[in-house]
Amino acid sequence: MTVLPAPLHLSRLFLNPRHRHAARDLGSPYALHQTLRWAFPGAGQEGGPLPDGERLLWRLDTLEDPDSGQATPAVLVQSMTQPDWGALNARDPDYLSAWDVRTLNLSPTLSEGRVLHFRLRANVTVRRADEQGRSARHGVYRPEEQLAWLDRQGERGGFDVLGADITRSERVRTRKGKQVITLHAVTFEGALQVLDPTAVMGAVRGGLGHAKSLGCGLLSLAP
Structure with missing residues (x-):
């Protein structure tokens, strides 16, 4: 049965750490997201939208460089x-040292009952009301609560978490104009x-949690 009506594209980008803009973007999720938009027609222009139906997801990771073989x-x-x-590289020469798509x-792969390895970097939050009844999102910091959050995502996303490790828990700060954004990843x-x-494919395509434009939500699956 065909679950996905259109293919997804997975890109691996190696940023040149000696490039001024690349070095800036590696430390600023908001700036990196704005740069990535230039690879999509019209989206890099100020205020320009992504193509219709697009859900751009990304994650900063550590991979083996194809040239040096180093992480x-x-x-x-x-x-x-x-x-x-x-x-993108023509607009900002040598921003990328290598890439593949x-x-x-x-x-x-997504057959019912199939067991898969996954990796997810997520903005783990819950919504709570204050004494005045106003609702706001709050970061979740205790590991058992973070794992419970992941279980709830699985219930909505059509999968059962058989086991998960938290490999990193961090507070991320980025600047959007004069506004400083802080999130827990x-x-x-x-x-x-x-x-x-079908639900799992929806979770892959749409991402999990919030702060997707800041490098959270990409659910990676592998046999």
Whole structure:
């Protein structure tokens, strides 16, 4: 059964750490997201929208550099639109030291009952009301509450978390103009079992949690 109506594209980007803008973006999730938009037609212009239906997800990760073979900071980008990283590099020469794009077809993998490895960096929050009844989001800091949050995402996303480790829990600050944004990001790794293939594909395409434009929410799956 075909679960995904259109293919996803998964890009691996290796930013040149000696490039002034790349070095800035590696320390600023908001700036990095704005730069990534330049690979999509019209989206890099000030206020320009992403293509219709696009949900751009990304995660700063550590991957093996294809040239040196050394572990190095890299960016994983998942998109529904075919990105043009050459156009980004032409606009800002040598911003990227290397990149590759592959088509991501998870439909054969997402069979009911299948056990998969996953990685997720998420903004783990819950909504709470104050004494005046006003609702706001709050970060979740205790590991058992973070894992409970992940279980709830699985219930909504069509999968059962069989086991998960928290490999990183951090407070991230970034600047959007004069506004300083602070969020709590948690990286999970573990195994899940597919219960509802269509719902899992929806979770992959749409991401999990909030702060997706700041490098959170990308659910990566592998056999």
